[in-house]
């Protein structure tokens with residue numbers, strides 16, 4: 231099974247980006263029906279408010295971990311999997327440092343296992359766990375695992391090569407079950 235490299239997205243899989251928008255009344259869970267707020271059919275004024283909020287330095291420091299994520303990553307590491315966080319920061323320098331600081335605060339044991347890139351499709355691995363079907367669709371290397379954390383998104387159908395999970399317990403079970411590509 232190749233080298234058992236597991237790439238894990240950060241926002242929406244490990245840290246709860248959307249919850250911070252809900253907590254600050256910028257969006258409601260029901261209206262967040264797309265993968266990113268940029269795709270929502272809301273006014274330009276509201277998008278600007280959201281943009282200003284998420285692009286503040288320190289935004290990531292406020293984010294909570296997704297339930298079960300940190301424990302789940304520890305479980306995967308125990309299974310002799312090579313686990314890497316693979317995230318695509320915005321083109322603002324502080325977004326890159328904010329994300330790294332978040333990792334150092336919540337999961338310092340991953341400090342050597344971080345890949346930041348603007349093009350995830352260039353990153354090789356055996357598995358990719360991401361909450362973005364768009365990103366997974368562009369990734370050509372291995373097994374694609376969709377972390378369906380945003381319940382407002384309804385997928386009428388999924389590509390055959392995408393396995394859907396809704397929690398970290400399911401991710402751990404997937405790998406405990408000895409799933410192979």
Ligand SMILES: [Mg+2]
Pocket residue numbers: 239240241242243360361362
């Ligand atoms: Mg994401």
